[in-house]
Amino acid sequence: MARKGEIMKRALGMDYAQYERSPIAFDYEAMMGAHGYSLEQIIAIQRAAGVGKTPLLELRNLTDLVRSYAEPRHGARLFVKDEAANMAGSFKDRRASVSIHVAKEKGYAGVIAATSGNYGAAVSSQAARAGLNCIIVQEAFDSRHVGQPEIIEKSRICEAFGAEVVQLTVGPELFSLMLELLDETGYLAASLYSAFGISGIESLGWELAEEMTALTGAPPTHVVVTHAGGGNTTGTARGLRRAGATSTQVVSASVDLSGLHMASDADFNRKSFTTGHTGFGVPFATWPDRADVPRNAARALRYMDRYLTVTQGEVFYVTEAMAKLEGLERGPSGNTAMAAAISLARDLPRDATVVVQETEYTGAGKHHWAQLNFARENGVEVRAGDPTQSVPGTSIVIPERPEQIRAKDFDLSKLRRSYVRNALAHAGEGYAPTGDDIVFLAADTNSDASVVEEIVASLKEV
Amino acid sequence: MAETTRCAPGDWVEVEGILLEPADRAANLPEDTAAQPLRMWVKGFARTAAALGEELTVETMTGREVTGALAEVNPGYFHTFGRPAPELTSVGRDLRARVAAYRKAGG
Numbered sequence: 001m002a003r004k005g006e007i008m009k010r011a012l013g014m015d016y017a018q019y020e021r022s023p024i025a026f027d028y029e030a031m032m033g034a035h036g037y038s039l040e041q042i043i044a045i046q047r048a049a050g051v052g053k054t055p056l057l058e059l060r061n062l063t064d065l066v067r068s069y070a071e072p073r074h075g076a077r078l079f080v081k082d083e084a085a086n087m088a089g090s091f092k093d094r095r096a097s098v099s100i101h102v103a104k105e106k107g108y109a110g111v112i113a114a115t116s117g118n119y120g121a122a123v124s125s126q127a128a129r130a131g132l133n134c135i136i137v138q139e140a141f142d143s144r145h146v147g148q149p150e151i152i153e154k155s156r157i158c159e160a161f162g163a164e165v166v167q168l169t170v171g172p173e174l175f176s177l178m179l180e181l182l183d184e185t186g187y188l189a190a191s192l193y194s195a196f197g198i199s200g201i202e203s204l205g206w207e208l209a210e211e212m213t214a215l216t217g218a219p220p221t222h223v224v225v226t227h228a229g230g231g232n233t234t235g236t237a238r239g240l241r242r243a244g245a246t247s248t249q250v251v252s253a254s255v256d257l258s259g260l261h262m263a264s265d266a267d268f269n270r271k272s273f274t275t276g277h278t279g280f281g282v283p284f285a286t287w288p289d290r291a292d293v294p295r296n297a298a299r300a301l302r303y304m305d306r307y308l309t310v311t312q313g314e315v316f317y318v319t320e321a322m323a324k325l326e327g328l329e330r331g332p333s334g335n336t337a338m339a340a341a342i343s344l345a346r347d348l349p350r351d352a353t354v355v356v357q358e359t360e361y362t363g364a365g366k367h368h369w370a371q372l373n374f375a376r377e378n379g380v381e382v383r384a385g386d387p388t389q390s391v392p393g394t395s396i397v398i399p400e401r402p403e404q405i406r407a408k409d410f411d412l413s414k415l416r417r418s419y420v421r422n423a424l425a426h427a428g429e430g431y432a433p434t435g436d437d438i439v440f441l442a443a444d445t446n447s448d449a450s451v452v453e454e455i456v457a458s459l460k461e462v
Numbered sequence: 463m464a465e466t467t468r469c470a471p472g473d474w475v476e477v478e479g480i481l482l483e484p485a486d487r488a489a490n491l492p493e494d495t496a497a498q499p500l501r502m503w504v505k506g507f508a509r510t511a512a513a514l515g516e517e518l519t520v521e522t523m524t525g526r527e528v529t530g531a532l533a534e535v536n537p538g539y540f541h542t543f544g545r546p547a548p549e550l551t552s553v554g555r556d557l558r559a560r561v562a563a564y565r566k567a568g569g
Binding site for chain 2: 143155163172324
């Protein structure tokens with residue numbers, strides 16, 4: 001374990017120990033600011049790297065579609081930030097660009113990231129521009145060597161950008177391999193959850209607040225964010241605050257994959273979403289420090305005002321609708337927030353403004369048709385009908401009408417309770433939280449001291 | 463180009479190997495995963511000639527040396543779009559008609 005600590009300390013490019021205050025609390029803002037870059041400097045780094053300043057588009061046809069069935073005077077204006085316009089096709093370029101800049105500045109010869117998602121493409125692309133070596137470790141196949149087509153596409157694009165891609169079968173041991181590779185190569189661990197990466201997303205929240213103000217006269221009333229590991233929610237919300245958009249509601253959204261085990265070989269190819277789902281969204285919200293860094297910079301529960309879930313079928317329907325109504329053919333995972341936004345906009349007054357803050361590229365493998373064909377081949381039933389009848393891993397039910405798109409609110413008080421339980425468990429048997437711990441937990445759960453104290457007391461009774 | 467069963471030195475190839483046998487895998491895995499070995503595939507330039515299944519060392523894009531069994535010579539990508547999902551083919555037509563009707567009615 002000491003060896004592990006040594007490898008990580010060198011590979012992370014910063015020492016996390018200095019921010020710890022107790023077995024529970026740490027100085028989050030000091031950790032976030034440790035890289036020393038201002039938001040303006042981060043934006044400059046990103047502009048030089050070809051990242052950011054993506055189009056903000058009003059979706060007039062989708063807005064009118066929602067208004068056609070909303071209650072009178074309801075149906076908020078819908079907007080999308082077309083993050084697919086970034087170099088490697090997603091908002092993950094914002095994360096990668098800062099990590100790669102740091103790697104270059106600190107003299108690392110290369111970077112390593114463990115990811116089966118768009119982040120791999122982003123790191124590979126940015127590393128290529130910076131002249132750095134890059135290794136992407138992917139969980140890609142089930143034990144039959146059958147790959148999720150979205151992940152196979154991600155292997156392809158990483159290799160297209162000159163990365164070495166290490167593909168593995170299902171299992172959490174991927175992180176031990178990553179540690180060995182970090183030791184062997186001396187590269188920077190370009191973790192999804194580093195302060196560098198999360199700071200890189202702040203520019204997205206800041207940009208969209210500025211652009212909405214220019215377009216409509218005010219920051220958006222709501223921003224909907226596809227949520228998995230928590231970085232998207234965290235970075236976007238921090239950027240909104242920096243832009244002074246303090247009254248904007250931050251709504252996280254995930255695809256409901258409840259019942260599927262994320263480390264199961266059999267379940268691996270029975271899900272049509274490789275990210276943006278509750279299989280990451282819930283565990284990372286309730287225990288962010290499960291990440292591959294000592295303290296996760298992505299702390300979604302700190303920032304979300306609501307958490308909505310949608311079904312796989314609803315997202316596929318919306319992905320098709322986006323292409324046909326708005327001329328935006330984009331990847332399904334990024335449209336998770338769009339499906340939630342369509343449901344949300346229906347219940348809001350017409351003068352409300354809802355921004356979906358990302359899209360992702362699509363193509364062979366990632367495309368919603370490819371995903372549905374793959375689901376069928378793997379024994380998942382695909383049918384049209386009432387999406388509330390779908391069972392993740394068993395059936396995908398595509399709505400027959402847009403009225404059937406109805407996101408569900410996930411109870412945030414349950415997430416908060418679960419988070420506090422996890423924090424106490426990690427602090428160790430018999431540890432009594434101090435006043436400072438309570439303040440930290442209140443901030444980390446976007447609640448207040450009395451809420452945390454009540455949870456702590458009720459957990460003692462169990 | 464036809465699939466090749468042998469590689470020559472310098473060819474772009476894929477090797478595979480077993481990282482962990484089932485007995486050596488992490489604790490707390492679901493049963494289905496625990497029963498399987500952890501396998502790995504890596505691509506690189508072949509150091510020597512080999513036939514499929516034979517052990518071989520490759521030099522990867524980062525210059526690392528990785529040894530495994532030759533799995534494929536000049537490996538490609540065959541993921542596609544496939545046929546449209548019948549449940550989605552009418553979505554565009556129907557939604558365009560709804561938006562047009564809403565606007566015609568003065569929406």
